[in-house]
Every structure is written in C-alpha cells, then in structure tokens.
Amino acid sequence: EPEVTQTPSHQVTQMGQEVILRCVPISNHLYFYWYRQILGQKVEFLVSFYNNEISEKSEIFDDQFSVERPDGSNFTLKIRSTKLEDSAMYFCASSSSTDTQYFGPGTRLTVL
Amino acid sequence: QQQVKQSPQSLIVQKGGISIINCAYENTAFDYFPWYQQFPGKGPALLIAIRPDVSEKKEGRFTISFNKSAKQFSLHIMDSQPGDSATYFCAASIGGATNKLIFGTGTLLAVQP
Numbered sequence: 001e002p003e004v005t006q007t008p009s010h011q012v013t014q015m016g017q018e019v020i021l022r023c024v025p026i027s028n029h030l031y032f033y034w035y036r037q038i039l040g041q042k043v044e045f046l047v048s049f050y051n052n053e054i055s056e057k058s059e060i061f062d063d064q065f066s067v068e069r070p071d072g073s074n075f076t077l078k079i080r081s082t083k084l085e086d087s088a089m090y091f092c093a094s095s096s097s098t099d100t101q102y103f104g105p106g107t108r109l110t111v112l
Numbered sequence: 113q114q115q116v117k118q119s120p121q122s123l124i125v126q127k128g129g130i131s132i133i134n135c136a137y138e139n140t141a142f143d144y145f146p147w148y149q150q151f152p153g154k155g156p157a158l159l160i161a162i163r164p165d166v167s168e169k170k171e172g173r174f175t176i177s178f179n180k181s182a183k184q185f186s187l188h189i190m191d192s193q194p195g196d197s198a199t200y201f202c203a204a205s206i207g208g209a210t211n212k213l214i215f216g217t218g219t220l221l222a223v224q225p
Contacts, residue, residue, distance in 0.1 A: 004155075031210045043148075043156060043201060045212040056212055091155050100146055100209040103155035 002026040004104035006092050012110045013082055021077045021107045023092030032075045033093040033101060034067065036060070043091065049075065082111045114139060116204050118216030125223050131189040133219045135202035138183065142204040146213070147176065147187045150199045159200070160187070161209070192223045 005024045013019050025032050034046040047057040049067055066078045075094075079086055089108050093101040117136045125131045135145075143164055148156035162169045162176040162185065169176045175188040189196055202216040 033212070035213075042217045043203075043213075043215040045214070048212055050210075058212075093155075095210050097210065100158050100161060101213060103148075103157065105153075105155045 004092055004094055004102055006090075006104040006107050008107060009105070010108045010110070012112065015084055015111055016081050019079050019082055019109065021079075021090050021092075021109070023075045023077070023094075023104055024073055025075055025092065025094030026096075026102060027073070029094035029096050029102075031055075031095045031097070031101075032067075032069070033095075034077045035091045035093060035103075036088040037091065037106075038088045046077070046090075079109075082109075084111050087111045114214055116202055116214050116216040118202050118219060120219060121217070122220040123222070125189075125192045125221065127192065127194060127223055127225050129192050129223075131192045131196070131221055131223070132186055133200050133202070133221070134184065134186045135204075135216050136182075136184045137204055139204075139206070140183070141206045142214075144205045144208050144211075145176070145178065145185050146203050146209070147174075148201045148203060148215075150201065150218075156201060189221075192221075194223045194225050197221055197223050 007022045032049040037043045047061045048055045064080045068076050089106045091106045092104045095101045146161035147159045149159045150156045160171050160174045173190045178185045200219045203213040205211045
C-alpha cells in the first residue's frame with residue numbers, strides 16, 4: 001500500500017538554526033500539507049500546497065516557514081530560524097483530488 | 113468558530129464494550145468529518161469519515177453518528193479490543209477532504225483486557 005514517508009524521524013537543532021524537513025507524498029497525489037502536533041496537544045494545520053503554490057496557510061505559518069516541491073517527488077518544510085516553541089512533531093500529508101489526507105509518520109523536531 | 117470540541121479527554125473501556133467519543137462544532141460550513149486513529153510515535157491514520165448528507169456510516173466495528181441540527185458527531189467502537197487502544201481525533205473541513213483539517217483535542221482510549 002502506498003504511504004507518505006518523512007525524513008528524518010528525529011531532528012535536534014539549536015535555536016536560531018535552519019532546518020529542512022522532508023516528505024515524499026504518495027506518488028499520484030496532487031495536494032500536499034504540513035501539520036504539527038506539540039507534545040500532548042491536538043494536530044494543527046500549517047499549510048496546504050497545490051499546483052506548485054500555497055493554497056492556504058495558518059497563522060502559525062509565518063515568514064520563518066516556507067515550503068517547496070523541488071522535484072516531482074519531494075515536498076519540504078523549511079524553518080529559517082528555529083525557536084524553542086517550534087519543538088513539535090511535524091506531519092506531512094497528501095491527498096488525491098477525491099480522497100482523504102494520508103499522513104506520514106512524522107518528524108520530531110527538538111529545538112534546544 | 114473554527115474549533116471542533118472533543119470529549120472525553122480519556123476513556124477506559126473493558127474488552128468487548130462500546131467506546132463512544134463525541135465531537136461538536138459551530139461552523140455550519142464544515143462539510144467533511146473524518147475520524148483519525150493515532151498510535152504512539154505514528155502519524156494519524158484515517159479510520160472513517162462522513163459527510164453531512166448522511167446521518168450514520170458504519171465500517172466494521174466503527175460507526176459515525178452525525179446529528180446535523182445539533183452540530184454533533186460521534187464515533188462508536190463496538191466490541192472494543194485492546195488493539196483499539198490509541199488516541200482518536202475527530203476533525204472537520206470546509207470544501208471536502210482536500211482542504212485543511214481542523215482537529216479536535218483527541219481522546220486517549222484504553223481498552224482493558
């Protein structure tokens with residue numbers, strides 16, 4: 001069964017450093033998303049991406065965040081200057097035009 | 113108005129019992145209501161979903177009941193098993209499955225053998 005994959009599974013970084021979280025969505029999907037989940041809290045929407053552009057973003061997704069689909073298979077989330085409060089589990093998801101969103105296993109980001 | 117309220121926060125059920133998790137929303141523009149199951153260290157996985165033109169949807173032991181007038185929907189897990197022990201999130205979106213999901217706060221279910 002096709003699945004969304006994410007790398008790395010755990011990223012530890014120093015405050016102020018840049019991080020790039022990587023995702024490989026399901027191959028025939030057209031819609032891509034990033035969500036985050038702070039430990040013990042609910043899953044929160046960050047951004048959705050379709051047709052090579054952002055279709056919607058939340059208040060959390062400020063100028064420190066960016067997304068990119070650098071080739072036909074990868075989808076990345078970049079945080080330019082990490083803060084302590086960016087520590088969370090980051091989930092990538094993808095969907096086709098008629099189906100629901102399938103989530104990857106997540107990247108745990110720890111900012112020290 | 114974009115919130116989805118979920119209860120209870122945690123639930124303990126005996127094996128074979130019925131687990132019931134409830135969600136409520138305010139925004140009548142929501143038109144897609146999925147339930148996700150999440151095991152520790154894993155991403156949320158779609159369990160079952162419903163649209164507001166249907167009052168109930170059943171898949172195996174999992175049933176969604178939807179009350180449009182009350183703006184509530186619930187997940188029923190029949191014959192609960194220890195393997196069902198996980199966190200369950202309700203969610204809602206406007207414009208269907210491809211739009212952003214607004215998640216509830218989650219319910220930690222423990223099914224005791």
